[in-house]
Structures are given as structure tokens and as C-alpha cells.
């Protein structure tokens with residue numbers, strides 16, 4: 001069926017027949033490997049166009065070339081019929097109304113909504129300098145175009161993530177955006193928040209503004225996007241209107257075959273808890289109590305500001321604890337620093353992969369074994385290499401080269417290295433924050449299987465995740481948080497995506 005789908009653009013759908021962006025035979029080679037090999041993409045006016053593909057397929061490379069932070073080796077980019085110069089700059093793109101929104105949204109938390117919206121387009125001025133009433137009015141008007149009512153005087157840091165995303169889109173509107181490119185904006189949003197962001201994008205359709213959405217979340221593509229282009233190994237393997245595709249069609253296009261997802265375990269864990277958390281409180285959460293038994297995978301979840309990620313950080317010594325008690329294997333455990341957590345066998349995948357998790361300038365092997373002396377003394381380089389190869393193979397890290405610098409890996413492949421590192425050390429407790437954010441569906445199935453296998457050996461896992469599908473597939477129990485405290489605990493047949501969504505909203 002994959003070959004049947006190698007059809008580019010069907011005319012006359014709501015994808016819009018008049019083209020805004022034409023990418024023709026685009027090519028980019030890094031060190032002999034073609035990240036993009038003669039890629040053609042057509043984005044219609046007012047079209048919500050999803051760009052999909054497995055990890056390393058070439059999506060970010062394409063986005064970087066559109067943003068003019070990288071340049072193509074060959075090919076052409078046309079916007080509204082105009083061929084853009086090969087040596088264009090980010091300013092060339094901004095002047096033509098191409099705006100980029102990355103996962104971190106690029107907002108300044110301490111500045112108000114109106115100030116953030118004025119950040120790039122400039123502040124309206126009057127006789128005595130900046131006109132604050134005009135700045136606020138323009139922000140209000142841009143938000144109204146998105147049907148979002150927010151006070152322009154509120155600091156952005158006080159808003160929910162979904163509201164912040166609306167501010168980023170409003171900022172694009174005041175820059176007269178014709179094309180907005182969003183690189184995984186929903187990767188760490190819970191279902192309800194992601195849906196709100198996507199409905200905001202849908203509103204741009206009537207205004208003739210086009211969007212390219214890079215995502216690994218297939219359900220949002222099926223329910224919100226008009227057209228989909230799938231890349232594999234730097235080539236377009238399908239470009240079709242969404243209405244012609246099922247979920248399985250999409251998965252087959254992305255990874256070649258529908259991977260088998262592990263099913264949730266039905267037998268509850270026995271024995272005393274490995275982790276017992278009592279009335280724990282810290283920045284943004286508490287008091288919270290829950291247990292994790294041997295072999296159990298317990299999810300902490302909720303909307304972005306629910307406190308579940310802060311709680312997970314505190315459990316791994318990366319965030320402050322203000323009160324309460326934690327026991328690990330029957331002994332008091334109060335990790336004030338990550339080093340203390342590591343010495344008790346607690347391994348952590350932080351949500352901020354680049355800032356806190358990986359050293360981009362070091363190799364995959366060095367990132368897998370940051371302290372080989374602790375593992376092997378005297379140092380045994382051959383063993384280190386062969387173990388690195390084992391983990392690279394087990395997690396299907398691409399390219400499968402332990403000497404590759406982590407900064408040259410695609411986002412999803414870097415994430416696989418981070419998760420592999422936590423499991424390479426025989427941990428007693430894993431604390432995983434958004435472990436599969438940015439990871440494609442094939443690699444996700446691999447990570448889930450590894451976690452299941454490790455849990456079957458008695459490992460305890462805390463899974464802080466906003467991905468309700470992931471929790472539904474993997475967790476034995478879900479602790480749903482709202483405003484820093486436990487709103488509901490779901491397990492067995494009660495643990496469903498609908499129940500997770502309802503509990504996150506406080507139903």
C-alpha cells in the first residue's frame with residue numbers, strides 16, 4: 001500500500017489548490033548522508049499541512065532550510081511563485097511572512113502578553129515614545145482573531161502552556177505571517193491542551209494563512225490537519241489529503257509496518273512498595289502521596305502546570321523538596337542533588353533533553369557511559385565500545401555509530417540515547433519525564449517493550465508523561481494531578497484515555 005500512496009497533491013480538496021510554498025528537488029547532505037534527497041513539497045494557501053516521518057527522516061533539516069539557518073545543497077524554494085535566493089537569511093523569510101514557532105515557543109515569561117506580541121513586529125509609537133494603549137489594543141486584536149480572550153497585561157509566565165502557544169501564534173499574526181511553521185509544538189502537551197492549540201491553528205485556515213506542523217502525534221493529524229507529507233530517509237514517501245488516510249495507513253507510511261505495541265499488564269504488583277511517597281511537597285506540587293511496587297509502572301500526569309513534572313524532578317534530586325517523606329526500598333530517601341539519587345540507583349530522564357540530559361558535543365558512547373571508571377576499573381575501552389554497540393542496537397539508534405557526536409543526531413535518536421543510558425546501569429528506580437517526546441512510533445514501541453521487560457525484573461518506574469495514549473498503553477496505575485495535588489488515581493479498566501482527560505479537567 002505504501003507505493004499506492006506515492007501520489008503528490010490531489011487537486012480540488014480543501015487543501016486549497018493555489019500554492020503558497022513550493023519546495024522542489026531539495027537536497028541536503030551531511031558528511032556523505034543525504035538528510036534530504038530531492039524532496040518536493042507543495043503547501044496550499046490556508047492549508048494545515050502535517051510533516052511526518054520517523055526519527056532522522058529529515059523533518060528538522062527541512063524546517064531549518066525553510067528558516068534559512070541551513071542552506072540547501074541543491075533544489076529550490078518558491079514562496080507565492082517567487083524563487084527565493086539560495087543564500088537567503090532568516091530576515092529574508094521573516095520579511096516574506098514565514099514565521100517559526102518552536103517547542104519552547106520563544107516567549108519571555110516575565111514580559112506581558114502585549115510586550116511578547118510586540119517583540120518582533122515592534123511597538124506602536126506616539127508623540128512621546130511607545131504607546132502602551134496601542135500596544136495592548138494590537139495584542140487584544142491579534143488574540144481576538146484567534147478567538148482567544150486574554151488580558152494583555154498579564155505576564156506570560158502566569159499563563160497555561162496552551163495560552164502561551166496562543167500568544168506565540170498571535171505574535172506571528174502581527175508579523176503578517178502567511179506561513180507559520182510549528183516544530184512539535186504539542187510534544188509535551190496533554191490531549192486537551194494540544195486540541196486547544198490545534199483548534200487555534202484551524203482558525204487561521206479561513207484567513208488564508210498556511211501552517212506546517214511537525215509532529216509525531218498521529219491522532220492530532222487525523223483530526224485537525226488537511227494534508228500530510230511523510231518523509232522517510234530524506235525522501236517523500238507519500239503526500240495526501242488527510243481524509244484519504246487511516247491511522248494504520250499513516251503508520252505504515254512512517255515506519256513501513258504497524259509495530260506491535262505491548263499490552264498493559266493485568267496482574268497487580270505484590271510485595272512492599274519500592275518507592276513510598278508520603279505528603280511530599282516542593283515547588284509547584286504537594287502534598288502528594290503514592291507508592292510504586294516492584295515491577296510497577298506508575299504514571300504521574302495532568303496538564304502542563306499540574307505539578308507532575310516538578311514532582312518527578314524532585315524525586316530524582318533535580319528539584320527542591322520542601323516537606324514530607326520518601327522511602328526507597330524501606331530506607332529514607334531524600335535526594336537533594338542528582339548525585340545522591342544516582343548513588344541510590346535512581347536514574348532520571350529529564351524533560352529538558354538538551355539542557356539537562358545530554359552533552360551535545362560528546363559522542364553517543366560518552367553520553368551512554370558518562371562515568372566509565374565507575375563501571376569498569378581498570379578502564380576497558382573495548383568493553384565500553386561493545387556495550388555501547390549493544391545499547392545502540394537495542395534502542396535502534398540511527399546512525400548506529402557510537403562515535404557519532406550527539407549534536408548531529410536527530411531529536412528522536414538523541415532521546416533514545418538518553419533513555420538507553422538510564423537502563424544501562426541496573427537502576428532500582430527509573431524516573432522518566434516525557435521519555436518518548438519527539439520519538440517516532442516504531443522507536444516508541446521499542447522503548448515500551450524495554451520498560452516492560454525491565455519492570456518484569458522488579459524495576460520500579462515513575463513515568464511523568466502528558467501523553468495519555470502512552471499512559472494507557474504502558475502504565476499500571478496513573479496518578480492524575482491538578483494544581484499540584486492528586487486529583488484522581490486510575491488503574492485497571494478505569495485507566496482509559498477518556499478518564500485521564502476527564503480527571504485532568506477536574507471531572
Ligand SMILES: Nc1ncnc2c1ncn2[C@@H]1O[C@H](COP(=O)(O)OP(=O)(O)OP(=O)(O)O)[C@@H](O)[C@H]1O
Pocket residue numbers: 030031033034035053054055056057058059060061062398399407408409410411412413438440
Ligand atoms: N549537523 C549535522 N551533522 C550531521 N548529520 C546531521 C546533522 N543534522 C542532521 N543530521 C542527520 O540528518 C538526518 C536527518 O535529521 P533530522 O534532524 O532532519 O531528522 P528528523 O526527521 O527531524 O528527526 P526527529 O523526528 O528525530 O527529530 C539524520 O540522519 C541526522 O543524523
